[in-house]
Amino acid sequence: MKVIIAGAGIGGLTAALCLHEKGIEVEVFESVKEIKPLGVGINTLPHCIRVLTNLGLQEKIAQWAVETSDLVYFNRYGQQFWSEPRGKNAGYKWPQFSLHRGKLQMLLFDECVLRLGEKAIHTNAHLESFEQDSTGVTARFIDKNTGEIRYTTKGDVLIGADGINSEVRAQLYPNEGPPLYSENVLYRGTTFMQPFLNGRSMAMIGSLKQKMVAYPISQPDKDGLVQMNWVANIKEGKSTLKERDWNRQADQQRLVKKYKEWQFDWLDVKTMVEKADAVYEFPMSDRDPLEKWTFGKVSLLGDAAHPMYPIGSNGASQAIxxxxxxxxxxxxxxxxxxxxxxxxxxxxxxxxxxxxxxxxKGPDQIMDMMEEWFPQGFEPNEIPHDKLKEVMDNYRKVAGFDKETLNAKK
Structure with a gap:
């Protein structure tokens, strides 16, 4: 059996490694000319680290990633209202890692080259079209800039792992249209700075009207500084932004002004944004769930199948x-x-x-709940812990990482 994968992102490369482990031949085609460690930070949950561990990658990831210890929620005044241990600290058999998206993709790419061989991975190969019959699937890949046909290949299966703007999905659903914009814009950056709280915490601040997520994605350097990944989420309403482009730069000073009051004794958000090398923006968007992924010998995977809002640390995790x-x-x-x-x-x-x-809003709905109930802040004895716990526990079950179920797996 031979599987053709369109897309060498985290999902496509992990699929290639998993298929190879099962003795299945794989060929991967990626649209860009060169795979580079682009993007910023992501969080990977224990259920997907289990998969990467079974591929023999946990120790390699642990050498440079940060093992997340806890998830802590604060309101816009910097008051803490929820905290819970994460990963092994919470009793899972596998850790939760905060890491650089590009570094994880490059690790997966290098492992694919090592295990599958260089000839199994092709770049500058954008899917143009495919067709299938009783004998298999034939796919044509082009140079996206020139339109020149680069490869015509035949396999038994075609998997579209080519992202939210998937060409495979577009050919299966030609009338679907563009991704659905949420009226929220995400602003992303990284800043080298002193860590906060215990140094391995993931912080969620504010509400969905104006939110900040921050967590370290590197070990401390000789000066004690870490690379802090942060994501600002602002409800902007209508936006001129149409596509999710990880590399589009935003107006950094405008964002600094938005967070000028967010200076707490445990984290100075304004300065964190101000000292970032660059700030990138893209509209928070997704697509409606499909009623069908599979058409004969063709199916979808990752963002091509189920693009979702980056809430709850589940985008890359679900693809894995x-x-x-x-x-x-x-x-x-x-x-x-x-x-x-x-x-x-x-x-x-x-x-x-x-x-x-x-x-x-996934687990982050507790942020809006607290903002609605206590717009001017709260006293510690006012926090409705039981109601917040119900939301958090429910999301773990929905996303497939409730502890008892997951720990029963190998």
Whole structure:
């Protein structure tokens, strides 16, 4: 069996490694000319670290990533109203890591080259079209800039792992249209600075009207400084931004002014934004869950299948879970069509629930709850811990990382 993967992002590369582990031939095609460590920070939850651990990658990741110890919520005045341990601190068998998205992608890319061989990974290869018949799938890849055909290849399966603007999805659903904009714009950056709280904490501040997420993605240097990843979420209403472009620079001074009052004794948000090398912006967007991913020998994975708001640390994590189940299904089923339907029947409903839950603000709805209940701040004895716990526990179940269920797996 040979699987063609369109897209060498985190999901596509993890799928290639998982399929290779099952003895399945894989060929990966990536649109860009050179894979570089782009992007900023992401958080990877224990359920996806289990998959990467089974691929033998946990120790390599741990050498440069930060093992997240706890998740802490604050209101816009810097008052803490929720804290919970994360990863191994919470009793999971696997850690939770905060890390640089680009470094994880490069690690996966290097492992693919090492294990699959250089000839299995192709760059400057944008999917132009595909067709399938009883003998397999034929895919054509072009140089996106010139339109020149670069590769025509045939396999038994085609997996679209080519992101929110997936060409595979567009050919399966030609009338779907662009991603759906949420009226929220995300502003991302990294700043070298002294760590806050215990040095391995992930902080959520404010409400969905104006929010800040911050966590370290590097070990301290000789001066004790860490690379702090931060994401500002501001409800901007209508926006001229149409596409999620990780590399579009924003007006940094405008953002500094937005956060000028956010200076707390444990974190100076204004200065953190001010000292970033650059600030990037893109509209927070997703797509409606699909009723069907699989068409014969073709299916979808990751953001191509289920782009979601970056809430609850689940974007890359869900793509990695897709990759594992896809490989398991293809290695066990009696036919390709049966295998892909088995994969879809497991992952499509699960990820659809996460997409819709993230639209409802996911676990971060507790931020809006506290803002609504206590707009001027609160006294410690006023915090409704039981109501907040109900929201947090429910999200763990929806996203597939409740501790008891996950720890029962290998």
């Amino acid at each position: 879970l897709d990759a594992e189940y896809l490989a398991e299904s293809l290695s066990q089923a009696s036919s390709i069509e049966e295998a892909l339907l088995s994969y879809e029947n497991e992952r499509r409903p699960a990820t659809g629930k996460v997409v819709l839950q993230n639209r409802k």
